[in-house]
Amino acid sequence: MTPIAQTLSRSNRLADRGARLLLLLLRARAVLVLVVLLAVFALLVPSFLSANNLSILSKHVSISAIVAIGMTFVVLAGGIDLSVGSMAGLSGMVAGYVLTHHAGGDATLLAVLAALLACLAVGAVNGLLVTRAGVAPFIATLGTLYIARGAALLISNGKTFPNLGGDASGTTRLFPAIGQSFLLHLPTPVWVMAMLFAIASGVATRTPLGRHIYAIGGNERAARLAGINVAQVKLVTYLFSGLCGALVGLIIAAQLEASHPATGETFELNAIAAVVLGGTSLMGGRGTVLGSLLGAFVIGVLADGLVMLGVSEFWQIVIKGLVIVLAVSIDQLQTRLQAAFLPYLMRSSTEAGR
Amino acid sequence: MSAGGGIILEARDVVKRYPGHVALDHITYRVHRNAVNVLIGENGAGKSTLMRILAGVEQADEGTLWLEGQPLQLGSPREASAQGIAIVHQELAVLPNLNVAENVFAGRELTHRLPVLKTDEQKSRSASALRRLHKPLAVEGLVAELSLGNRQLVELARTLAHGARVLILDEPTSALSVAETAALFQVVEELRAAGVTILYISHRLHELLHLGDYFTVLRSGRIVGEAERSEVTRQWIVERMSGRSEAERVASAGVAVASPVALEVKGLRTTAMAQDESVRTALDGVSLVLRRGEVLGLYGLLGAGRTELLEVLAGLRPRADGEVLLDGQPVRLRTVAEAIAAGIAMVPEDRQRDGLVPELSIRENVVLAAKGARVLSPAQETQRVRELATQLNIVAHDLELPVTALSGGNQQKVLLARCLACAPRVLLLDEPTRGIDVGAKHEIYRILRQLASAGLSILFTSSEVEETTLLADRALVLCQGRIAAELPAGAITDEALFAAASPQVATTAATSQQGSKL
Structure with missing residues (x-):
């Protein structure tokens, strides 16, 4: 090899390394953004990293993270679930109704079961509308968004169910523990989030169901031809999203010891934002559960940090929007870069094979 | 026939590379004015690439284009169209949700000084273009309601309305019925008489011999033969296309006729249905037997029901009537998963x-x-x-x-x-080598043959005569949802396949009918 050729191949290799590094950074961008946000807020607000604040922050984050984890599978399979926020509201109201109207004894278990069933039913309706009736996911879940919200309002005629922790007659209930108790110094909602995350990422990477979800999002026709029961898999994603919505509704009602029919409004948008921030493609087929978790953390940390900095609520909304738009633009950049480097990566890998 | 003569368009020393292979390898191609210039070659020979370069869809890596002796730079189809070069693609590029006139002017709408459509002028000019084609289609009719043949005419009208001098037709008859094909031939001849230069790509030899004035054969990105009509015979084309004096068959191990039956289909019927903007042919009492280790070819024109048959067997499409037996046992094939579990797996036609x-x-x-x-x-x-x-x-x-x-x-x-x-017993292949280069094609034939010798039963469809003759131990010809003929290995020839596949008796007779059925 001539010296010139050697230099050329070295510079090629350097460019190769640079490209790989850039791709790696882009892929890990949710982590990077989170670290930067934590660092900035820690510098600007001395109490930001205090145990007390982190505890509050983790409760906020866990609520949006739970919804986002449920949303991830729906989006990965090429759908969307706009009804999760309404389901959270419905779940709280169903639980509140049962607790308030159940005479004698602690009806916590019954209330939880009723709330879960109500939301699973909404999830099933979503899934059946999409898979059997052929309604576009956006429209189907937009419909159930209104239906579930209306049902939540109808249950109490628009009123709040108060005193879910116990009432004047002296009965106390276990219910508030769902949102307020601690296990090993961590709030229960954080544990719920952690468990859902573990289950969801296990399913996504380690089970045929997970593989099928990715395959359907990537190419539904091909998935069908490979013998995958597309309708069943999609139904499961909507059921899981409904389950997550129900859990969030229960947690919020338990934290407040009251349930209000407007709970959960715009949660679905927060969840979609978290999922997209985490690098999941809204076209389906590409993304991770971990990404959605990180996305929820970014949104949660940003919101709490801005509050502590005293930024006006209106500016917070603008900033959140900017972050989402920026994140999706970077996602597109990553896709294009990957496509551009694909032949390059292939060549170097075949050369390495020789 | 070639009145006017001379070269209108020339590609000089053109090279086009794709990752992994050279599609065109220093090709110099001349298009004769006012004639039907035929370009022949197997799939992957480079025909479509060359056409796309001439139509401005792609740009050559090396080489130059010349139009009327002037150097020509084509950066886009629009630039080519401005020079009077138009292409009608194999996959028709019509907009089914718009009407005929809107399709003719799609992307080049006529407007007043304000951006407001001149709807009336678009309609009258569309109508006059269609009149040149002798096809008075209603210009306000939705394209979605037209047959494939008529959709193609809309595309042709589009090229005429924009003043095409050179018209490229890329496999224009692959989706047409015999009557529609005959009508198209009529149109092509009239266009030539009206001074339009035609570039015609096809691998249906009888069509080419009927229409062509100048013949060019491409193989593996090189021109391997050029001749005028008077010098061309079928033998000449086949030899140059394949590069062999007689196409070699993939050595068959010689399937014993006594080999046990793997798959039996009895009296299969389906209902016709519209799907994805195309109408699916109804199967009308299809029966067949596939033996263990046999490679059975299923030949037919587009719309003959080949894909439908495979889809029923793969569990993708319900059957209205009939029985499917696998190793003598009836199988229900309600879902793909059921078919796979029973031992039937399918490779679909469209990979992507x-x-x-x-x-x-x-x-x-x-x-x-x-x-x-x-x-x-x-x-x-x-x-x-x-x-x-x-x-x-x-x-x-x-x-x-x-x-x-x-x-x-x-x-x-x-x-x-x-x-x-999935360890299948029966493998279904819909167009097993569509869009694959020649080398890979023969490799796939060899692999399929090996699998068959190991006891796998293979049923494949093909719209290529050559593929059917090379690969099949036995061929069935489908026509309008029925089995029209069964041909043993020795009897699989172009003529036999064509004759059985055409809904009408003889193609030459149909030509003289001038497509009155359109």
Whole structure:
């Protein structure tokens, strides 16, 4: 090899390394953004990293993270679930109704079961509308968004169910523990989030169901031809999203010891934002559960940090929007870069094979 | 025939490379004015690439284009169209939701000084273009309601309305019925008489011999033969296309007629249905027998019902009536999963649309259909996929690369591997080598033959005569949802296949009918 050729191949290799590094950074961008946000807020607000604040922050984050984890599978399979926020509201109201109207004894278990069933039913309706009736996911879940919200309002005629922790007659209930108790110094909602995350990422990477979800999002026709029961898999994603919505509704009602029919409004948008921030493609087929978790953390940390900095609520909304738009633009950049480097990566890998 | 004479368009020393192969290798191609210039070659020979360069859809890596002796730069189809070069693609590019006139002027709408459509002028000019084609279609009719043949006429009208001097027709008859084909021939001859230069691509030899004035044969990106009509015979074309004096068959191990029956279909019927903007042909009492280790070819024109038959067998389409027996046992094929469990797996016609999941890796694509454990094990999968990759000679160093990184031939092998991972007894292949270069094609033939010798029964469809003659132990010809003929290995010839596949008796007779059926 001539010296010139050697230099050329070295510079090629350097460019190769640079490209790989850039791709790696882009892929890990949710982590990077989170670290930067934590660092900035820690510098600007001395109490930001205090145990007390982190505890509050983790409760906020866990609520949006739970919804986002449920949303991830729906989006990965090429759908969307706009009804999760309404389901959270419905779940709280169903639980509140049962607790308030159940005479004698602690009806916590019954209330939880009723709330879960109500939301699973909404999830099933979503899934059946999409898979059997052929309604576009956006429209189907937009419909159930209104239906579930209306049902939540109808249950109490628009009123709040108060005193879910116990009432004047002296009965106390276990219910508030769902949102307020601690296990090993961590709030229960954080544990719920952690468990859902573990289950969801296990399913996504380690089970045929997970593989099928990715395959359907990537190419539904091909998935069908490979013998995958597309309708069943999609139904499961909507059921899981409904389950997550129900859990969030229960947690919020338990934290407040009251349930209000407007709970959960715009949660679905927060969840979609978290999922997209985490690098999941809204076209389906590409993304991770971990990404959605990180996305929820970014949104949660940003919101709490801005509050502590005293930024006006209106500016917070603008900033959140900017972050989402920026994140999706970077996602597109990553896709294009990957496509551009694909032949390059292939060549170097075949050369390495020789 | 070639009145006017001379060269109107020339591609000089053109080179076009794609990742992995050279599509055009220093080609100099001359288009004769006011004549039908025929371009022939197998799939992957470079015909379509050359046409796309002449039509401005793609740009050559090296070489120059000359129009009327002037150098020509084409950066886009629009620039080519401005020079009077127009192309009608194999896959028609009409907009079914718009009407005929709107299609004719799609992208080049006529407007007043304000951007307001001159609807009336568009309609009258569309009508006059259609009159030149002798097809007074209603210009306000929706294109979605037109037959394939008429949609093609809309495309032709579009090129005429924009003053095309050179018209490129890329496999224009592949989707047409015999009557529609005859009508198209009439149109082509009239256009030539009206001074339009035609570039005609097809691999239907009888059509080319009927229409062509100048013949050019491409093979593996090179021009291997040029001649005028008077010098051309069928033999001349076949020899140059294949590069062999007589096309070699993939050595058949000689399937014993006594080999047990693997698959039997009795009196299969389906109902016609509209799907994805195309009408699916109804199967009308199809019966067939496929023996163990046999490679059975299913030939037919587009719309004959080939794909429908495979889809029923793969569990994708319900059957209205009839029985399917696998090793003598009746099987229900209500879902794909049921078909796979019964031992029937299918490689679909359109790899990109129905086969590959682009987001997944090569490994994940291969194991997609396999019934796996409850918990996936990437290590076990990798090992299984390695074995299959070796067996099928899938050239990929890293199985974790996206499947889109592979060439067409290797992608097809990935889909083949996906089927084999399900351990099928019957393998269905819809156009097994569509869009694959010649080398990979013959490799796939060899692989299929090996699989058959190992006891797998293979049923494949093809719209290519050559593929059917090379690969099949026996061929069935479908026509309008029925089996029109059965041909044993020795009797599979172009003539026999064409004759049986055409809904009308003889194509030459149909030509003189001038497509009155349109």
